[in-house]
Amino acid sequence: MTLFMTFTVLGLVLGAVYAIAASGLVLTYNTSGIFNFAHGAQAMIGAFLYYQLQAVWGVPTIVSVALMLLVVGPLMGFLLHRFVMGGLRDTAEVTKIVVTVAILLGFVALSQWAWDPQEARMSKMFFGADSYVTVRGVTIRYHEIICLLAAAGIAVGLRLLFTRSRMGVLMRATVDDPDLLRLNGHDPERVAGLAWALGSTLAVLAGILITPVAGGALEANALTLLVIDAFAAALFGRLRSIPRTFVGAMVLGLTSTYLVAYAPSEWTWVTNLRDALPMIVLFVVLLVLPQDRLRGAAVRTRERYEVPTVRRAAVWAVVMVVATVAFRQLIDDSSVGTLILGLSFAIIALSLTVLTGYAGELNLAPVSFGAIATIVAFHSGISGTGLAARMNLVGLVAGVLAAAVTGALVALPALRLRGLYLALATLAFGGFVSSMVLRETQTRSWFGHDFAIFPNGNLIVSPLAVGPLDFADQNTFLYSAAAVFAVLGVGVVALRNSGYGRRLAAMKDSPAAAAMLGQRLVRLKLSVFMVSTAIAGLGGIFMSMALTSVTSEHFVYVLSLSLVMLTVVGGIGYVSGALFGGLLAGGGFTLVVGTFNELSIEHPVHAETFGILSHSFLVMTALVGIGVAQNPSGNFFEIFHGQRTLARAPEVRYTALAVTVLLYLLAYAEVIGTWTFGILVVVLWQALPALGRALRPDRLLSQDELAARAATPLELLGVDTPYPDRLGERLDRELGLPARHRQVTPVQSVVIAADHSSRPEEGVRHVTV
Amino acid sequence: MTSTELTAPVPAIDEDPVLELVGVRAAYGAIEVLKGVDLQVPAGSVVALLGPNGGGKTTTMKVVSGLMPTTAGEVWFAGRNVTGITATEASRLGVCSIPEGRGVFANLTVRENLWVATGTGARLADLEEAAYARFPRLADRRGQLAGSMSGGEQQMLALSRALGTDPAVLLLDELSMGLAPMIVSEMYDIVGGLAAEGISILVAEQFARVVLPIADTAALMLGGRVVKVGRPADVEDELSTTYLGG
Numbered sequence A: 001m002t003l004f005m006t007f008t009v010l011g012l013v014l015g016a017v018y019a020i021a022a023s024g025l026v027l028t029y030n031t032s033g034i035f036n037f038a039h040g041a042q043a044m045i046g047a048f049l050y051y052q053l054q055a056v057w058g059v060p061t062i063v064s065v066a067l068m069l070l071v072v073g074p075l076m077g078f079l080l081h082r083f084v085m086g087g088l089r090d091t092a093e094v095t096k097i098v099v100t101v102a103i104l105l106g107f108v109a110l111s112q113w114a115w116d117p118q119e120a121r122m123s124k125m126f127f128g129a130d131s132y133v134t135v136r137g138v139t140i141r142y143h144e145i146i147c148l149l150a151a152a153g154i155a156v157g158l159r160l161l162f163t164r165s166r167m168g169v170l171m172r173a174t175v176d177d178p179d180l181l182r183l184n185g186h187d188p189e190r191v192a193g194l195a196w197a198l199g200s201t202l203a204v205l206a207g208i209l210i211t212p213v214a215g216g217a218l219e220a221n222a223l224t225l226l227v228i229d230a231f232a233a234a235l236f237g238r239l240r241s242i243p244r245t246f247v248g249a250m251v252l253g254l255t256s257t258y259l260v261a262y263a264p265s266e267w268t269w270v271t272n273l274r275d276a277l278p279m280i281v282l283f284v285v286l287l288v289l290p291q292d293r294l295r296g297a298a299v300r301t302r303e304r305y306e307v308p309t310v311r312r313a314a315v316w317a318v319v320m321v322v323a324t325v326a327f328r329q330l331i332d333d334s335s336v337g338t339l340i341l342g343l344s345f346a347i348i349a350l351s352l353t354v355l356t357g358y359a360g361e362l363n364l365a366p367v368s369f370g371a372i373a374t375i376v377a378f379h380s381g382i383s384g385t386g387l388a389a390r391m392n393l394v395g396l397v398a399g400v401l402a403a404a405v406t407g408a409l410v411a412l413p414a415l416r417l418r419g420l421y422l423a424l425a426t427l428a429f430g431g432f433v434s435s436m437v438l439r440e441t442q443t444r445s446w447f448g449h450d451f452a453i454f455p456n457g458n459l460i461v462s463p464l465a466v467g468p469l470d471f472a473d474q475n476t477f478l479y480s481a482a483a484v485f486a487v488l489g490v491g492v493v494a495l496r497n498s499g500y501g502r503r504l505a506a507m508k509d510s511p512a513a514a515a516m517l518g519q520r521l522v523r524l525k526l527s528v529f530m531v532s533t534a535i536a537g538l539g540g541i542f543m544s545m546a547l548t549s550v551t552s553e554h555f556v557y558v559l560s561l562s563l564v565m566l567t568v569v570g571g572i573g574y575v576s577g578a579l580f581g582g583l584l585a586g587g588g589f590t591l592v593v594g595t596f597n598e599l600s601i602e603h604p605v606h607a608e609t610f611g612i613l614s615h616s617f618l619v620m621t622a623l624v625g626i627g628v629a630q631n632p633s634g635n636f637f638e639i640f641h642g643q644r645t646l647a648r649a650p651e652v653r654y655t656a657l658a659v660t661v662l663l664y665l666l667a668y669a670e671v672i673g674t675w676t677f678g679i680l681v682v683v684l685w686q687a688l689p690a691l692g693r694a695l696r697p698d699r700l701l702s703q704d705e706l707a708a709r710a711a712t713p714l715e716l717l718g719v720d721t722p723y724p725d726r727l728g729e730r731l732d733r734e735l736g737l738p739a740r741h742r743q744v745t746p747v748q749s750v751v752i753a754a755d756h757s758s759r760p761e762e763g764v765r766h767v768t769v
Numbered sequence B: 001m002t003s004t005e006l007t008a009p010v011p012a013i014d015e016d017p018v019l020e021l022v023g024v025r026a027a028y029g030a031i032e033v034l035k036g037v038d039l040q041v042p043a044g045s046v047v048a049l050l051g052p053n054g055g056g057k058t059t060t061m062k063v064v065s066g067l068m069p070t071t072a073g074e075v076w077f078a079g080r081n082v083t084g085i086t087a088t089e090a091s092r093l094g095v096c097s098i099p100e101g102r103g104v105f106a107n108l109t110v111r112e113n114l115w116v117a118t119g120t121g122a123r124l125a126d127l128e129e130a131a132y133a134r135f136p137r138l139a140d141r142r143g144q145l146a147g148s149m150s151g152g153e154q155q156m157l158a159l160s161r162a163l164g165t166d167p168a169v170l171l172l173d174e175l176s177m178g179l180a181p182m183i184v185s186e187m188y189d190i191v192g193g194l195a196a197e198g199i200s201i202l203v204a205e206q207f208a209r210v211v212l213p214i215a216d217t218a219a220l221m222l223g224g225r226v227v228k229v230g231r232p233a234d235v236e237d238e239l240s241t242t243y244l245g246g
């Protein structure tokens, strides 16, 4: 009985902290319509800052808590709203998700910058772990009592806020119709800002409370994930109801502790199950959630993508392979691996182009599908031993199929629901893979066979050999990866241009209309999700082969999220966006950070500067991701748009091509370095539209733009020309001067109206009123 | 001249109109929708803004209520140049706007909707009293979600905002949209009552007939301009013969 009570108390405490975290999430979701994936990262930052104040700087506990809850939390929320979230109105759900994901990544990078992850830090309980009361043999620490009280207080407080206070009512109103709120004399920005301040404060509180409960270790990734567990609790309340969210949190907390207490001791995997529990619960809740009503009209969003023709895509595919071969000649052998890794990631990112760019759904764990494919390929397709071991085609195909089937299983419960829920399902799947599948390192009996799924936590993935192609040769591998990406790229463009692709686009624009036209949305979504995860699986196997030996560290959620974010930054509707995202996520980071590290070893005097640069590179990338809020179609949209205008002046392009070849030859002859070559080429092509307009204005500017250039500037109007009355009016208008004096001389206006009988309305006005 | 001058003893020239638009232009992105609108709402009068779909009536309403910025021209309110004020400020100055479509929060209850309406300084109790006195049906549904009520009841709730907050100008956009004729005339009876209390009203309607009984002046809006201002009957004639095809 005492054991039961002890575990009940522990479960309730855990549930209480989940509840606090989840309620903040529900609060901001209901006032802004934004599901804040960065909520956990905010909690993590809160925990670190509190540690800094209380443990490092020795600020008294009560003062630290007050500072965190009254200053840091609200300020963080207010700034987030002011600079990021407020700008997310009228964007697609995908954009909203990606922006909060970018904030998550930014916060994690920031915390690892400020607090070196190599150092161990422990967060202590309030009043220490030794202050407790004992009730009938059950020990309850003061800290735990505080958790329970805080949760209860917040439950009551939020309920009162939402039903008994006008501010609460306004918060619920603002997500519906901010303009109507304005017409009622309120300022929706202020209301939403307050909601974000409150939501962030709840996140910070959850972070401070949960860290000691969860063992006390301050570790950025683990803490961020811990609060993501609260998502499951929020789903219990369908992201709307605070009371149900609290119930969900308690169920989650209790199940988790009972599992540890009462599971049979031969279940060695129970700790893994416990870690995966919130994600499993999230999945189960998705299964029972009722179907959303389909939105009627097409959503008016700011994202725009253009679809290239298959022919154009094929040309670019050839260009890409040729460029890869040419670039290979510039780099030394040690960098080839990085490039292969980048291309493998680009293949994974291509799965997002299909799923998100074409169909408008989101997968937040593409790399985890790669993990499944890798494991299946490893178990089914390796022949030979030692250095002669190779993966065969069977393994590759089996891996890809496994990823597709897993994709179908993951997507099934969420297909009836909105995109956000599918995103959550994939996130849950990613969590499940990390905490259960990749931890299956022991040999066990599976379906009558004894084997370990992830032997010793480290898979040696041998290179693929198909006929004459042997990936053990780095060059073969590199060119094959480029060719696979190019072919798949053309393939997805062809898919988009087919009838199937148009159905996907219709579903993305207006699910209701697509359903009305007799399309089976569920089947459509399921098939596209399977295609997408199959591609992700293929990319995952390539990635594992490129790394040769993979551990669970290679499939962490941060990697998936970075990839998703970078692909959106590049432009998720484009194959080139996938290439950009993949190269940066797979190769770019290691390359840039590695280069900075080398530089700091070479020039120890500047080591600090290079350290800052390498850290700020990570944070900057997240900032670029947040910038998606301003530019939701991705960077390539602008670039393509600029490049397309050059079609009317092909000589500009040919010149640029010649310069590129010249630069290449210089790099080949080692006159300039590879970095210099890369940067110069990027700058050249980025600046080309502007250069072209400056050099060939007659070809590239439209009539209007030319006219605007030729027109007299406002301040010179009438200087050496006659000065009619209407010119005065125009100047007044352009300068925003009061127009009222015009009425004082009605006679004159009537005369003007008579002069220009083509505009009779002015005359009418003065006759009748 | 106009009927306003027949009823009002003071010449309109000396008195500032409550609301005046001078050469107002406005655009959605690059598309200019209002191309120099001139319009006056004299104190205490009801002006009907008529015209076929797409003429720019709703956009004009948005400009006046502060939801939409102007690109040129001026908006005057009771002798003050208020060009460029926000909707929040405008509503606090006494501009009460019932927008096109539903002017209620579907996910709030009737009472909570009225609570939101207290943003301009009225008290909830007064608002509730005024609304329930005029529309007893709302009193029975005070705890019901506004989105689950009939279209007519929703419009009553929207109009209640004008009843309890004592605005100086009331803007009504397509009050009749999607409502049964019976309800429409009931609504306009109430609008007429508000006009009799001295509230200046600008009402936009595509179908002129429903507003004619209460309007003092009518303005015809076409292609982003007010092309004719005059007695309601005259403007309605022109509207129905020329633009709505009888």
Ligand SMILES: Nc1ncnc2c1ncn2[C@@H]1O[C@H](COP(=O)(O)OP(=O)(O)O)[C@@H](O)[C@H]1O
Pocket: B028, B031, B033, B051, B052, B053, B054, B055, B056, B057, B058, B059, B060
């Ligand atoms: N949100 C919008 N974006 C772009 N154009 C719009 C928008 N709203 C209205 N328009 C255009 O502005 C013009 C005037 O519309 P509106 O003011 O609604 O007219 P009315 O209310 O008289 O029917 C129409 O041509 C319409 O297509």
Ligand SMILES: [Mg+2]
Pocket: B057, B058, B059, B100, B174
């Ligand atoms: Mg309209």
